[in-house]
Amino acid sequence: MTVSVTFKTLLAATALAALPLAAGAAGDAAAPDQNLRIRHHVLSIGKDGVQRESxxxxxxxxxxxxxxxxxxLPPAVREDHDHEAREGKVHIGHSHADNTAAPLWLRRDAAGKVQVGMVLREQRKVIEVDAANYGNVGYGGSWANAYWLVDPASLPRMKPLGAAGQGVQRYEVRQGESTLRIDWDTAGRYARKIEQRNAHGTSLNVMTASAIAAPKTLPWKTVDAYERGEYSDLLD
Incomplete structure (x- = not known):
């Protein structure tokens, strides 16, 4: 599953694939709580001249x-997903399979072990996902990239573009014909923007994160009573 078609794959995981990341980022306690809307814009122009954009x-x-x-999701699209869930059509590999509306819940314990859960609200289930199937639900396997939107350990290997201003430090690195820029929020401790483009203007990947209000109830607080299941339960 690629960044352009899966909802949970963060752009940072793909954009930094060519960088040698450190084994772990700074502790979670070093980062303040965040509530973010993450917008993705993916554009490509093929050899056939057709522009594809999402x-x-x-x-x-x-x-x-x-x-x-x-x-x-827009309300009408959300209702479609909820209807299929009520009808029991959330099955990986099924002709009606579509888990793109299912939230991804990541938990990391003090020992560094990560649990990945896919939440099926209409069925009141939390599906625990094993490492072999992380890619199927859009988790790239890097807690640091998921938590900070980019692993902070990669930033010192990039070129800072001037001094930090208005709470943001910009970094850049070139990988062949591709240029990657990151706007790092120095106080909030997350990537405000990750942009990767090629020199020919035929490929563009942009992720932009902006702060939103915290929900009245954190979403994982509402799933404590949900039934637990395994990813294999969804296989035909």
Whole structure:
């Protein structure tokens, strides 16, 4: 599954794939709580001259040891997903399979072990996802990239563009014909913007994160009573 078609894959995981990341980022306690709307814009122009473009947004709630990410959907589209869930059509590999509306719930314990859960609200289930199937639900396997939107350990290997201003430090690195720029929020401790483009103007990947109001109830607080299941439960 690629960044342009899966809702939970953060752009940072793909954009920094060519960089040698450190094994771990700073502790979660070093980052303040965040409530973010993450907008994605992906554009490509093929050799056939056809321009393909997609835009979508995720909502992300970050607390120490916890990340929750879900797609922001228009009401009519949300109702379609909820209807299929009520009809029991959430099955990986099924002809009606579509888990793009299911929130992803990441938890990291004191020992560094990460649990990945896919939340099926209409079925009142939390599906625990094993490492072999992370890619199927859009988790790239890097807690740092999920928690900070980019691993802070990668930033010192990039070129700072001037001094920090208005709470943001910009970094840049060139990878062949591709240029990657990151706007790092120095107080909020997350990537405000990640932009990757090629020199020919035929490929563009942009992620922009902006602060939103905290929900009255954090979403994972509402799923304590949900039934637990395994990813294999969704396989045909």
């Amino acid at each position: 835009r979508y947004a995720d909502l992300m709630y970050r607390r120490a040891g916890t990340v929750w990410v879900e797609r922001e």
